[in-house]
Every structure is written in C-alpha cells, then in structure tokens.
Amino acid sequence: MTVPRTDPPPVTPPPLFDLAVVAGVGLIGGSVALGLRQRFLARRVVGLDASMDVLREAEALGVVDEVRASPGEWLREADLVVLAAPMRALEGLARDLAPYLNPAALVTDVGSVKGNIAAEMERLGVRQFVPGHPMAGSERGGVSHARAALLENAVWVLTPTDHTPLTALSRARMLVEHLGAAPVVMPPSAHDDLVATVSHLPYLASLALTHMVARDERLSLLAAGGFRDLTRVASGDPRMSRDMVVENRAALRGALERFRKQLERLEADLDDPEELLAAAHEGKRTRDSLPVVRRSLxxxxxxxxxxxxxxxxxxxxxxxxxxxxxxxIKDIEVLAIREEGGALRLGLESPEEVGRAAALLRATGFEVRGRS
Incomplete structure (x- = not known):
C-alpha cells in the first residue's frame, strides 16, 4: 500500500519585532502599522495616540492590534518604536516617550525635517535612534486613508548622526526594505537642504499660484488640468503643511532665494526666444528623466x-x-522573503472574494491578513 506523502503544515514566518509601537496613527503612521502587520514583520502592533477617536478608528480598520492613549511602563516591552506625530508635536512626543523606552529598542521617526528631532533625541540620550523620512504621502490625510502600499517603492531617507550605532542603522535599513521601500542614507542637514527644494519650496509655490487664482475669479474659469497638477500639493492638510515648512525655514529661505534667481533668469529670457527655448529643452529633459514611483496597482x-x-x-x-x-486571483506579488519565510499579496476581484479566500486558506493552515 502506498502511503501518501504529507507536507508539514504551513507556519507563519518569525517576525522581525515582537512588539512594535507606532506613536501617531495618521496617514503615514497608519501605513507603517499596516505594513508591519500585513507583512508579518511584528508579532503585535500597538497604536499610541492622544486622540481616542483616532485609536478607535485604527482598531476598527485593523490597522493595529491594540491601542494605547498614553505612554507608560508598558513601552519597555517594545523593540521597535516609530514616532509618527505631526512635525510640531514630534519633539514633545519624544520627550514624553523617552523615560519609558527600552534602551535596546530601535527607535525611528517619519518626520519631513530631520535636524531638530535628531538633536533632541541625542539630548534625551536615546542611543538607538535613527531619524527617517519616507518620501510618500497623499492629499488625503488620516488613518482611514492609510495603506501599506503607500510606502512601496518609495525612497525612505535615513539620516544617522555621528553618534548613531551602526547596528541601529542596519536594523533601520532592514525595516525599510521589508516594508517595500528603498533606503537612502545621508546626514540630517543634507536631507533638510534637499527637501527644502524638492518638497517645501513646491508647496509655497503652489500656495502663491492658488492665491493668485483666488483673487481673480476669471482665472478660476481657465485653471484646468495643468494648473491643478502643478498646484496639487496645496490640497494637503494646511496645519501640517504649515508646520513642515516652518520647521525647515532656514533651509527653505535658501531655496527661495535660488528660486527667485531662476524666475529672474526666465523673465530675462522672455526677450531672447533662443535662450528661452534652451531653458525649455533643459526643463523637459529634467522632467522626463525623473523616476516614476510605481505604487501597488x-x-x-x-x-x-x-x-x-x-x-x-x-x-x-x-x-x-x-x-x-x-x-x-487577479494579481499576485511576492513580498520580501526572510530566512524562514515571507508573504504573498493576492489581488482578488472583490471584498467578498477576500473573505472567502481568507476562510479557505485558514482552513488549509495558512495565516492570512487582509483589509476589506
């Protein structure tokens, strides 16, 4: 008699972190939390936020496993802490959490300005801190719009200081890569100078253009697709955007001065069509060479x-x-594979199919996670 071969039952890959805490469960913090959960990178994900409404929503959406409204001794169990509060609240959050942090825990943040938070964490004596900034976002804020795919293929800047342990930087790089992003390492000051030009300056330029339209209703009749594309970032959260540019105002003033010079040069080229054509060709080459960041489809x-x-x-x-x-199965993607396993993402036709597939696979012995 032939005995059928039986494979050992599937097992969940061991997580990179036992307890991960995301402090500030908004768009980016929620997306990090979802990435940690969906990619099986943490055994438990706790959302920490001062707003009970935000926490209830995050828990109801399955963004986190459990919620906390205030820091405390429970934080000492965490081996990963991600600071994801708005810019103006970031340093205060760091001060609130610092007394409870496990000295061995990896600590990082997702703020868009790095110099001040890096200096504050150093002052607080948090040695395993690696400042970070995922270059991802959306005009739609809040945890309800969080999605793990927001971070996929995004550049994620890590800005260690002279005092950052190499082991902490290595762990931060591993975290970023397993979330599907691409880590780029540079000093905090270099990061702040660069984002002043590519992120914060475009926001102020968008404000200036939209203000011109707001003051002449005839312009709004003609402001079509191109104008909307150019001013897209003006649709972001006003308070968060204000805090972002104010926090980086020193570097932003330098970027504004360079921008004025470029505008003056283009104004002069209006009297020299050949020079203006050369500037147009240069602009087209530069714009066409910018990488297209593909998110999950x-x-x-x-x-x-x-x-x-x-x-x-x-x-x-x-x-x-x-x-x-x-x-x-409409689409399938192999997520980052670790030594003892990894995860697949399946694209299905409907939320109902997600529920049916989840039940079938659980019955087969697989662990699954989805958000319908």
Whole structure:
C-alpha cells in the first residue's frame, strides 16, 4: 500500500519585532502599522495616540492590534518604536516617550525635517535612534486613508548622526526594505537642504499660484488640468503643511532665494526666444528623466496577504487551494522573503472574494491578513 506523502503544515514566518509601537496613527503612521502587520514583520502592533477617536478608528480598520492613549511602563516591552506625530508635536512626543523606552529598542521617526528631532533625541540620550523620512504621502490625510502600499517603492531617507550605532542603522535599513521601500542614507542637514527644494519650496509655490487664482475669479474659469497638477500639493492638510515648512525655514529661505534667481533668469529670457527655448529643452529633459514611483496597482480593499514558510511549492499550495474553490486571483506579488519565510499579496476581484479566500486558506493552515 502506498502511503501518501504529507507536507508539514504551513507556519507563519518569525517576525522581525515582537512588539512594535507606532506613536501617531495618521496617514503615514497608519501605513507603517499596516505594513508591519500585513507583512508579518511584528508579532503585535500597538497604536499610541492622544486622540481616542483616532485609536478607535485604527482598531476598527485593523490597522493595529491594540491601542494605547498614553505612554507608560508598558513601552519597555517594545523593540521597535516609530514616532509618527505631526512635525510640531514630534519633539514633545519624544520627550514624553523617552523615560519609558527600552534602551535596546530601535527607535525611528517619519518626520519631513530631520535636524531638530535628531538633536533632541541625542539630548534625551536615546542611543538607538535613527531619524527617517519616507518620501510618500497623499492629499488625503488620516488613518482611514492609510495603506501599506503607500510606502512601496518609495525612497525612505535615513539620516544617522555621528553618534548613531551602526547596528541601529542596519536594523533601520532592514525595516525599510521589508516594508517595500528603498533606503537612502545621508546626514540630517543634507536631507533638510534637499527637501527644502524638492518638497517645501513646491508647496509655497503652489500656495502663491492658488492665491493668485483666488483673487481673480476669471482665472478660476481657465485653471484646468495643468494648473491643478502643478498646484496639487496645496490640497494637503494646511496645519501640517504649515508646520513642515516652518520647521525647515532656514533651509527653505535658501531655496527661495535660488528660486527667485531662476524666475529672474526666465523673465530675462522672455526677450531672447533662443535662450528661452534652451531653458525649455533643459526643463523637459529634467522632467522626463525623473523616476516614476510605481505604487501597488491593487486596491487595498481587495488585497489578501498570506504568510508562507520558506519551503518548496508553497505558492503552488496557495494558488491550487484557491483555484480548486473557484477563487480568481487577479494579481499576485511576492513580498520580501526572510530566512524562514515571507508573504504573498493576492489581488482578488472583490471584498467578498477576500473573505472567502481568507476562510479557505485558514482552513488549509495558512495565516492570512487582509483589509476589506
């Protein structure tokens, strides 16, 4: 008699972190929390926020496993802490959390200005801190718009100081890569100078242009797609945007001065068509050479993430189980694989299919996570 071969049951890959705390559960903090949960990078994800409404929403959406409204001794269990408060609240949050942090915990942040928070954490004696800034975002803020795919393929700048341990930087790079982003390392001051030009200056330029339209209703009749594209960043949260540019005002003043000179040069070129044409060609070459950052093409509500061990035929086991039940997989992506396993993201046709596929795979022994 032939005894059928039985494979060992699938297991969840071991997490990189046991307890991860995301302090500030908004758009970016919520996206980090979702990435940690969906990619099985943390055993538990706790959302810390002063707003109970935000915490209730985050818990209801499955963004975090549990919530806390204030720091305390419980923080000592965390081996990853991500500071994701708005810019003006970031240093105060750091001061509130510092007395409770585990000295061995990796601590990072997602603020768009790095010099001040780096200096404050150094003053507070938080040695395992690696300042960070994911270059991702949306005009729509809040945890309800958070999605793990927001961070995928994004440049994530890490800005260690002279006192940052190499081990902490290595762990931060690993975190960023496993969240699907691309880490870039530079000093805090270099980061702040660069984002003043590519992020904060465009915001002020967008404000200036929209103010011109607001003061002449005839202009609003003619402000079509091109104008909307150019001024898109003016639709961001006004208070957060204000705090961002004020926090980086020293570097931003330098960028504004350079921008004025460029405008003056273009104004002079109006009397020299050939020079203006050369400037136009240079602008086109530069614009066309900018990288296109591709986010996940799958709507978040149709995603299902499946933990898979590092063994042969695990992808086949998933697809065969769903195919036999008539579940149509529209797209499939292999997420970062670790030594003992990783995860797949399945794109399905509907939220109902997500629920059906999740039940089927759980019955087969797989651990799954989705957000319908």
């Amino acid at each position: 799958l709507p978040q509500k149709h995603d299902l993430v499946v933990a898979v061990p590092d063994r042969p035929n695990q992808i086949g086991a998933v697809t065969q189980a769903l195919g036999a039940a008539g579940v149509n």
